[in-house]
Amino acid sequence: MRKDRLADELRPITIDTTFSSYAEGSALISIGDTCLLCTVSIEERQPGFRRNSQTGWITAEFSMLPRATHTRGGREAVRGKQNGRTIEIQRLIGRSLRAVLDLKALGPRTITLDCDVLQANGSTRAAAITGAWVALRLALNKLLDKGTLSIDPMIGQVAAVSCGFVNGEPLLDMDYSEDSQAAMDANFIMTKDGSVVEIQATAEDVPLPWEKFMELKKLADKGIAELVKIQLAAIED
Numbered sequence: 585m586r587k588d589r590l591a592d593e594l595r596p597i598t599i600d601t602t603f604s605s606y607a608e609g610s611a612l613i614s615i616g617d618t619c620l621l622c623t624v625s626i627e628e629r630q631p632g633f634r635r636n637s638q639t640g641w642i643t644a645e646f647s648m649l650p651r652a653t654h655t656r657g658g659r660e661a662v663r664g665k666q667n668g669r670t671i672e673i674q675r676l677i678g679r680s681l682r683a684v685l686d687l688k689a690l691g692p693r694t695i696t697l698d699c700d701v702l703q704a705n706g707s708t709r710a711a712a713i714t715g716a717w718v719a720l721r722l723a724l725n726k727l728l729d730k731g732t733l734s735i736d737p738m739i740g741q742v743a744a745v746s747c748g749f750v751n752g753e754p755l756l757d758m759d760y761s762e763d764s765q766a767a768m769d770a771n772f773i774m775t776k777d778g779s780v781v782e783i784q785a786t787a788e789d790v791p792l793p794w795e796k797f798m799e800l801k802k803l804a805d806k807g808i809a810e811l812v813k814i815q816l817a818a819i820e821d
Contacts, residue, residue: 586755592803594745594757594810599718599818609723611818613715616759617705622715624723625696640690640737642720644677644697646670646712652704673709674699676782680713680773681720683781684740691733695720706759710744710771717742718815725819741776743815745807747800749792756803768792772804776812 589595595616604610607623631641647670650656660666677699697720699712720738727733748758748766755762763769770785785797 585753591753592756592806594807595759597811597814599715599814601718601722601818601821607719607723608726609719609721611715611718611722613711613718615707615711615714615757617703618707618711618759619701619703620708620711620715621698621700621702622712622719623698624716624719625698626723626727627694627696628692629694630692631694634692638692639687640693640695641687642678642682642685642690642695642697644674644681644699644712644716646674646677646699646701646709648701648704648708652701673712676709676773676784677712677716680742680744680781681716684717684738684742684775685720686735686737686739689733689735689737695723704760706761706763707746707757707771710746710757710773713742713744713773714811714815718818721815721819741812741815742773742781743776743808743811744771744773745804745811746771747803747807749796749800754796754799754803756807768797768800770797770800770804772801772808774804774808776808778805778808 598614600612603612604623608626609624611622613620634641697716701708746758747756748769750762750766767789768787773781
């Protein structure tokens with residue numbers, strides 16, 4: 585049993601939208617001891633495969649600082665190669681945000697989401713998606729205020745949360761100590777209205793029956809409903 589919170593309770597969450605002075609939009613998000621800086625950069629150009637169209641694009645890059653964990657991890661830039669986990673997570677972030685963006689309404693622009701992990705204690709990809717949406721919403725607000733955009737390309741709100749079974753108990757928003765011993769670890773990426781963008785789930789021990797998996801889905805519904813309120817409050821502040 586958890587000692588610091590209930591099984592269906594999120595860790596303390598803060599989102600600071602004033603940390604970065606230069607990015608078009610930013611969010612310093614802390615979920616428990618996990619902390620990421622999400623920034624948005626907007627360029628008035630398209631990637632090569634979008635040329636000769638009026639459709640924009642959004643992509644993401646993800647990285648962890650060397651001392652984001654208990655021991656130092658080497659910088660991927662020094663090694664000259666990203667590992668498979670990094671590539672998988674940044675593709676997930678990009679897919680998740682594209683799901684709630686009208687790329688035609690964005691116009692011939694490229695948006696880059698940079699999600700940098702300052703400290704990791706579980707659920708880094710979920711925190712990245714949740715924080716990136718806030719940073720993107722703020723960046724698009726600036727373009728709308730300036731008149732650069734006449735139509736809001738944001739068509740939805742997305743957040744992400746982890747769930748899993750630890751010692752037979754379904755838990756919401758697992759930290760690293762829980763994640764590392766989970767019989768199933770699942771990441772739910774969902775919209776404000778409860779629609780599913782993506783689910784990543786793996787049984788680490790034995791196959792999990794659907795009725796047990798739906799216990800995690802119920803936890804995720806609760807967590808996402810709370811996260812979207814926190815996102816909106818951060819934007820209003």
